[in-house]
Amino acid sequence: MTGFLTSGLSALIGTRAALDITGQNIANVNTPGYSRQRVDFAPQQVQRTIGSSFGNGVTVEGLERFTNSFVFDTVVDGSSGSGRLSTLSDYSNRINNLLADPQLGVGPTIQQFFDALQDATADPASTELRQVVLGQAEALANRFNRVGGEIAEIGNEIDRNLAATVDEINALTAEIADLNVRIVGTNNAPIAPNDLLDQRDLALTQLAELIGIETVEDSDGAVNVVALPGYSLVTGAGANTLAVEADPLDASRLRVELRSGVTGSQAPIDPTSGQLGGLIDARTDLVDRSLDQLGRTAFALATTINAQSAEGLDLNGAFGGDVFSLTGAPDARPATSNVGTGNVAVTVSDLGALTGDSYELLYDGTGYQALRQSDGAVVTLTGTGTGADPLVFDGLSLVVSGTPTAGDRFAVEPTRGAANGIRLALTDTDGLAFAAPVSASAALTNVGNGSIEINRTTDVTDPNLLATSTIEFLDANTYQVNGAGTFAYVSGDPIVLNGIEFTISGAPTAGDQFTLSANTNAPGDNRNALLFAGQRDAGILDGGRSGLVASYGQIVTDSGVRTRNLQASIEAQDALLEAAVREQQAVSGVDLDEEAANLVRFQQAYQAATQLVAIANSLFDELIGAVRR
């Protein structure tokens, strides 16, 4: 009899609990990280004594929280991968749009600069056309500055995001450590701390999006978190924090370090995934690489145009000065963490071998090793780093001064600063060196029909380049130079004199004179302007295979391929993550229809239980009535 009532009461209590939990599930249908719960019922122990009751009702054994640790791990993995790729993809898209946009990119501006030079070849004396050349040169420098500046600004943004991400990670690891303590504290409680577990799982998922992690659960319920590829973030109740510090190789940059909560020591880390990994990769693979490559084009342009300018004469009859100035490239510097006093100076010795990479130079106590930044590969180098025997690799020449100590490092950035450091140096239109340095003439008093023509400048550094030389024929087959020597004459054979190659052809006769002299009064001479214009397609990079325009094309293709690959990867990764989340939701998510059905079910059970109590009550009344009579 009491068993009957007990059953009814236990059923009331149990179904109330079930209704409560259904309500809880419905209430949290939109709560992120919430795992649906279910009341676990079990029949009350049956007491098997004769004449006694046959059941004691139902007990609530516990609250089951629907999760699947395997699926959870997949979601954590997926979040890390997705966090990295979406960060990379976002930055890649931005840089891609910068490089390719005809309104922003450098390509069309290079073309316009050379177009202006071509126009000037038609009338080299024209101040207007010269002004257009300088204007286009300035526009080109500005365009490099602008695109380089935007990319550098993306680098700064990445630094800010690094700091913010590190803060978020520290907050989450602290939260997880705290939740660990609270979860371990409930070990002896009858009901599992489902809400805390949900909170911790949510924190772990959020953390995984920021930095790739692996989790291991201790037997006491605490979870240990290791950031990939192997940095301990949370151990039970203790959390190590991340910090951003100035990068010793580039003080303008931040790097991420792990600070041990126990010893307080700090060491740099290189997380491979998550948003943090994505940010670090974006800076190296996207920002640095784009600046290096764009800088290579800018550097090649400035170097080539300046060299061409130095080979010609301007309107004042002087050798041309620099058209572009370059600051910040090539650059090399010791790490701030170095112990020794070594410093390093870098020059570009071979433009054609320049790769558009940056390097880290390591001193091991006896020699140097150069690591390419893009892939960490060791680059073959020769030399010992002295002035007489510089370190030479990839078109660079490095001289180390001071005394480095083993383990000292140096940053070598041949072209990174070039896009932002290129400026127009020439402001005077007269300063454009469009004329060749030397002109040739045949004397009007000549009797023979010999003619002279200058082919090219073979050595612009020849000290006598601008000296006047007279070639006088002794007879039809021999000539002397400046009144000395006897040289055999062959019509059309190239002759080199004072850095100038020229040919005399035809039939000169004795006494005929030809003169080479400084081409100082020839505003209409466009020979050097033609050479300027020819630099557009000249193979000056990649060992002579690429010109300026082509080298910019490479950057665009590179960026396009990278962006496209990242888009494909992020799509695949998102699909994986989506599948994992769906699977997780299939286990843990609240289905309102299901809860509605449960509501009906438990409502009916509750009604039935109340009936049990009512019947028990009426049975009791009848029993009492019978006894009273």
Added chain:
Amino acid sequence: MTRVPTLDTFNRALAQLTASAAAAARAQEQIATGSRIVTPADDPYGAAEVLLFEQNLAELAQYSRNATNAEVRLQREEAALASVNDLLQRSRELVLQASNATQTQETRGFIAVELREIRAQLVDIANTENGRGRYLFAGNRDTEVPFVASGAAVDYVGDQGQRQIQIGESLFVESGDSGDQIFMRVPRANGVFTTAAANANTGTGIVARQSVITAGVYGGESLTVRFTAADAYDIVDGVGAVVASGTFAPGDAIATNGIAVEIDGQPAIGDEFTIAAAGYRDVFATLDDIATVLESGASSDAALAQQASALNRGLENLDQAIGIVLETRTSVGSRLESIDAQRDLNTGFELLGREALADLRDLDYTAAISQLSQQLTALEAAQQAFVRTQGLSLFNVL
């Protein structure tokens, strides 16, 4: 049976809606830009090719502009040279006219006046500008007047430079010719040697035709034909040694050292005719020479004979000048032709480039529009499905 949690249903439907909307937006952007490749990531290799073709087209456009620049300049030069030719032809007629025995001192004076007038016009033409302050015939010193009067002579202060303009991938064309080449460096006489009658001659010998018999034998040495009798001569070299002798009758050609000089009229004993290497004589000097001879007022037979010799030389010099102008005009004409040919070639390349570019970049509108409408249909369907499925809930019927 897989459970379908409510939030997941919602999120999934939302993701599908977003994806459909994004696809439709992309198709719309393609249609709006008319380009298949909106960013390089859409087709990296295609984008690089597009970049190259665009550069190539820009290059071709530049070559066309260069070609036009060169063409304009050469056409101006051709017009100037046509006038030069006319003036030189007129001078030639005048010299022939002056050589006519019916001329008097006075009429020769008139001719001299006209020749001086022509010479002044020639200087003007030689100093032609291109309309923008650049002198056509100044070589590379084209900002300054190239031909300046210096006493009776005209000096050339330009240089011998000749400017080239790039009109094709590897084709350069000279956009002009220096004044030195056209006006100054005019070979004298027949270009090999020239013979002058000595001022002191008393006979009526006239140097008529001069010719090279065997090319390459005469080496520029000075020779003098000295008449030892009315019908005999010696040929004396530069140091006074007699190298040959011969007999002479009026109209005979005296041949030596691979060259021949025909002398008309009757030289007197002791008359000398000097032979020298031709060298060059500028066209202004030639005209000045002729005018001066005509103004000399020759009346004696001997003086008239010398005048006739000088007029013969002048005529030869003029013919050389006319020859050079003709040669230059031919060269200008062929340069204009090659500009035309290159322009045709460039246009052909441009057409090919544009076609290739269109293939690479341009959108197939039919396909794109049908794709857009497909995507819009998908979007609408997704929206309707969303509304329908979100409306389904057991709670609605409780």
